Amino acid sequence: MTGRPPVAPVAAPPVLHGAVHSWDTSVGVDGPGTRFVVFLAGCPLRCRYCHSPDTWYGRSGRRRTVDEMVTLATRYRRFVEVAGGGVTVSGGEPLLQPAFTGELLRRWHDLGLHTALDTSGFLGDRADEALLDATDLVLLDVKAGSPATYRRVTGTGRLAPTLRFARRLADRGTPMWIRYVLVPGLTDAPDEVARVADVAAGLATVERVEVLPFHRLGAHKYAQLGLAFPLADTAPPDPELLARVRGQFAERGLTVT
Amino acid sequence: MSGNQRTVDPWRGFRDGPWRETVDVADFVRRNHEPYTGDATFLTGPTARTLAVWDRLRAMFPEERRRGVYDVDAATPSTITSHAPGYVDRERELIVGLQTDAPLRRAIMPAGGLRMVETALRAYGREPDPRVHEIFTRYRRTHNDAVFDAYPESVLAARRSHVITGLPDAYGRGRIIGDYRRVALYGVDRLVEERRALKAALDDRRSTDDVIRDREELAEQIRALGELTEMAASYGFDISRPAATGQQAIQWLYFAYLAATKEQNGAAMSLGRTAGFVDVYLRRDIAEGRLDETGAQELVDDFVIKLRIIRFLRTPEYDQLFSGDPTWVTESLGGMGADGRPLVTRTTFRYLQTLYNLGPAPEPNLTVLWSPRLPDGFKRFCAQVSLDTSAIQYENDELIRPAYDDDAAIACCVSAMRVGRDMQFFGARANLAKALLYAVNGGRDELTGAQVAPPTPPVGGETLDYDEVLAAYDRTLDWLAQTYVDALNVIHHQHDRYAYERLEMALHDHPVRRFMATGVAGLSVAVDSLSAIRYGRVKVLRDDSGLAVDYAVEGEFPTYGNDDDRADEIAVWLVETFAAKLRRQRTYRDAELTMSVLTITSNVVYGTHTGNTPDGRRAGEPFAPGANPMNGRDTHGLVASALSVAKLPYDAARDGISLTGTVTPDGLGHTRAERIANLAGVLDGYTDAGGFHLNVNVLDRATLLDAMAHPERYPQLTVRVSGYAVNFVRLTPEQQRDVVSRTFHGSL
Numbered sequence A: 001m002t003g004r005p006p007v008a009p010v011a012a013p014p015v016l017h018g019a020v021h022s023w024d025t026s027v028g029v030d031g032p033g034t035r036f037v038v039f040l041a042g043c044p045l046r047c048r049y050c051h052s053p054d055t056w057y058g059r060s061g062r063r064r065t066v067d068e069m070v071t072l073a074t075r076y077r078r079f080v081e082v083a084g085g086g087v088t089v090s091g092g093e094p095l096l097q098p099a100f101t102g103e104l105l106r107r108w109h110d111l112g113l114h115t116a117l118d119t120s121g122f123l124g125d126r127a128d129e130a131l132l133d134a135t136d137l138v139l140l141d142v143k144a145g146s147p148a149t150y151r152r153v154t155g156t157g158r159l160a161p162t163l164r165f166a167r168r169l170a171d172r173g174t175p176m177w178i179r180y181v182l183v184p185g186l187t188d189a190p191d192e193v194a195r196v197a198d199v200a201a202g203l204a205t206v207e208r209v210e211v212l213p214f215h216r217l218g219a220h221k222y223a224q225l226g227l228a229f230p231l232a233d234t235a236p237p238d239p240e241l242l243a244r245v246r247g248q249f250a251e252r253g254l255t256v257t
Numbered sequence B: 001m002s003g004n005q006r007t008v009d010p011w012r013g014f015r016d017g018p019w020r021e022t023v024d025v026a027d028f029v030r031r032n033h034e035p036y037t038g039d040a041t042f043l044t045g046p047t048a049r050t051l052a053v054w055d056r057l058r059a060m061f062p063e064e065r066r067r068g069v070y071d072v073d074a075a076t077p078s079t080i081t082s083h084a085p086g087y088v089d090r091e092r093e094l095i096v097g098l099q100t101d102a103p104l105r106r107a108i109m110p111a112g113g114l115r116m117v118e119t120a121l122r123a124y125g126r127e128p129d130p131r132v133h134e135i136f137t138r139y140r141r142t143h144n145d146a147v148f149d150a151y152p153e154s155v156l157a158a159r160r161s162h163v164i165t166g167l168p169d170a171y172g173r174g175r176i177i178g179d180y181r182r183v184a185l186y187g188v189d190r191l192v193e194e195r196r197a198l199k200a201a202l203d204d205r206r207s208t209d210d211v212i213r214d215r216e217e218l219a220e221q222i223r224a225l226g227e228l229t230e231m232a233a234s235y236g237f238d239i240s241r242p243a244a245t246g247q248q249a250i251q252w253l254y255f256a257y258l259a260a261t262k263e264q265n266g267a268a269m270s271l272g273r274t275a276g277f278v279d280v281y282l283r284r285d286i287a288e289g290r291l292d293e294t295g296a297q298e299l300v301d302d303f304v305i306k307l308r309i310i311r312f313l314r315t316p317e318y319d320q321l322f323s324g325d326p327t328w329v330t331e332s333l334g335g336m337g338a339d340g341r342p343l344v345t346r347t348t349f350r351y352l353q354t355l356y357n358l359g360p361a362p363e364p365n366l367t368v369l370w371s372p373r374l375p376d377g378f379k380r381f382c383a384q385v386s387l388d389t390s391a392i393q394y395e396n397d398e399l400i401r402p403a404y405d406d407d408a409a410i411a412c413c414v415s416a417m418r419v420g421r422d423m424q425f426f427g428a429r430a431n432l433a434k435a436l437l438y439a440v441n442g443g444r445d446e447l448t449g450a451q452v453a454p455p456t457p458p459v460g461g462e463t464l465d466y467d468e469v470l471a472a473y474d475r476t477l478d479w480l481a482q483t484y485v486d487a488l489n490v491i492h493h494q495h496d497r498y499a500y501e502r503l504e505m506a507l508h509d510h511p512v513r514r515f516m517a518t519g520v521a522g523l524s525v526a527v528d529s530l531s532a533i534r535y536g537r538v539k540v541l542r543d544d545s546g547l548a549v550d551y552a553v554e555g556e557f558p559t560y561g562n563d564d565d566r567a568d569e570i571a572v573w574l575v576e577t578f579a580a581k582l583r584r585q586r587t588y589r590d591a592e593l594t595m596s597v598l599t600i601t602s603n604v605v606y607g608t609h610t611g612n613t614p615d616g617r618r619a620g621e622p623f624a625p626g627a628n629p630m631n632g633r634d635t636h637g638l639v640a641s642a643l644s645v646a647k648l649p650y651d652a653a654r655d656g657i658s659l660t661g662t663v664t665p666d667g668l669g670h671t672r673a674e675r676i677a678n679l680a681g682v683l684d685g686y687t688d689a690g691g692f693h694l695n696v697n698v699l700d701r702a703t704l705l706d707a708m709a710h711p712e713r714y715p716q717l718t719v720r721v722s723g724y725a726v727n728f729v730r731l732t733p734e735q736q737r738d739v740v741s742r743t744f745h746g747s748l
């Protein structure tokens, strides 16, 4: 060796990357108030009604650092605080990238922002306690009340992990909004709805249930991706059906929107 | 008027102040207004009487829409006293007075321009009156003629090529707000006395141009006030004395406003800030047992009915340009007082309530001066009204008050001024996108090839170089600023001489502060074009004569409207640079130069007259309105685009910066209560971020159905579901039906 002093290898701080599909600002539809929303790329499920098939594949996202997404959110910080809102991480399925999602939520939370996690719960086991500690609200998409329907809806998923995750959230006191996409002929059977409603009613931290009427606005995305839209011929639910299903939740004392 | 009211002290119960000694309505309002911090539950619906009056007019509207105008008096040039009294329903009306002797019967005002009058008459199947023609060609010159006598060739060329457009050189300039409240508070006699004293004070001054003009104007103002008294007397009212009741206060101030509209066919005939003033009187009436809530609302409803039927005779082209038959009877509501108390009263609510009692309407143009500090009940009511009617607009009180004090009002759409203390010389706008094309083409017009701006070396090369373009643009903007202000100086000099607003100016302080209000169009197109040149590669396609006629853009470039500083900084630079160039010009009567970023709906026409632009926009394609991002290029939601617009500095554009936003009810939340809270939140956030103006469209089912039938009217309609946006008119009919059912059955 020459006379030069050895240089200790300096560990560069790990730069956490995630596959980010897009970001947006929305009002009243991704949690309470006006929110900055980051959509992550990649989802293990293949819901028949999915309106964002363009988020299914991790490769469709751009590699972004946590820092970038935190900086972006801080631009909206003042606005969302004055307007009464916060930040939401959505997808795709954010828990497919638990480290990135966890760090994002933690950093936002440290800034004092109201944080929301929009998830199917299918990968709920991957959310560690630190991630949930940094989450003020979980928007939990409970897609069905029975394992068979869950399979029919998602193609690739199982109901049990979502129920397990919901229970865990309730036990640890994390507030939840339960979401239920109402598709005529798929998720509208009274006993199917009743099961979901029973589950929701049994969870102490459920603040509200959002019954989301199925729509076909994502149809052109399937065409762009060269995929068939499985529900191309399914009509949105009519008002009567919607009222009935909302009623099923409401009669269990749940707040329904 | 019953005799006994002459014995009543019109100022009984009012708190004293300097307003007693000098004409100062702002001081009166500050001392006598009482904030209302509650909610809307006290409001009442329309009475049978109100509906009967309104129904009479409503029955006439379809015919008016079909024919373009309901009726015209083509033979009587309008003055304050030209027409006999007219009524809608004499037995039932609470507030009286029409522009002519019958409702919806339009008047002619040839002093602004005979050509406009005659073109309009012919367009609506009427023959111009030969006597009127003779008078206004042989004996009396019009503003229009006088302007064209004095325009230099450079202005004519810029006007022909549409790089400067919408100039008020063929009709009344408008955007002057008389302080109509003065007539109610003081009575006409006191105002005449004040004017006489002002004029007498000029007797000691040497008779220079300025002094002669001031003396003549004051003499004209005094004459106009006399005619106002005479007109009111023809309806049986003595308004030489102050108003003694709420009904009189509204009637007196309406007479004053009405007289202004009989004398001027102004582009915008705005009302000012009257609700808080009227409230003082209505509150006193209620305390005296003279009136109850139903009665108070009835008076406001009747007043608003009158404001809704203000009409001017204009050409079909003019109406097309502005998508309708606009009069811009703008009333400014709300805002905060300089003392920190909200200027929200029960009457502020009552004005908004007319949108329910009489149904939604574009006029009067109800404008809420928004502050996050406004009382919650009022904020929610405003948001609710927006949600239900899309009929109100918002301006940032936290920007207006520091600049123009707490008795400011909006003229037209976004032009703030102190009521009765400031006036403006309205100046339409210059086309910044077209000017950029002139820069590239060495001053030649991209559509005709004509040399419009002075010849400069065209920007060469196959690919545009940013620095070279910028240097050329800078020179073009110098020329544009000079030519533009030149045009405005001519227009306003001649308007003062040939179509002076005698009555409106009688209701201003003397001397008055004057603004020269310029404007720009095509901001987002110019900015995105510059961004494309800077961050992408823009190749020029030239025709045989070397004229750049098209551009091919390669590579990605940031666009204005996504809260991306790279593009937004170009927008800020452009606004500040052009404003600075304008301010360097000498203005008529040393008016303070201001600028707006506003197009109203003329963005379509500006687009028609502008060739292909380097941002990829095709020739003829409409511009985005006002300061809006270009249609479809703001891809990160309403808030991101609002934040981009909010970066434009109000200090450089003191005449206002306009943003139009369209949301569906679903895009604001799931329930009505949530939507109301969320919309109020968005307004708080936008105001807090420094945004100046927001036109909020919350679209209902009928609108979406209309958009399906007439997609060309809704280029920007965006439908949002969670984190997902679609351009409504680009959806297939089936998808559109989908949205309609989802949006309107999918909630509540």
Ligand code: SF4
Pocket: A043, A044, A045, A046, A047, A049, A050, A051, A052, A053, A055, A091, A092, A093, A120
């Ligand atoms: S979980 Fe969400 S993103 Fe994934 S397929 Fe289902 S609907 Fe689509």
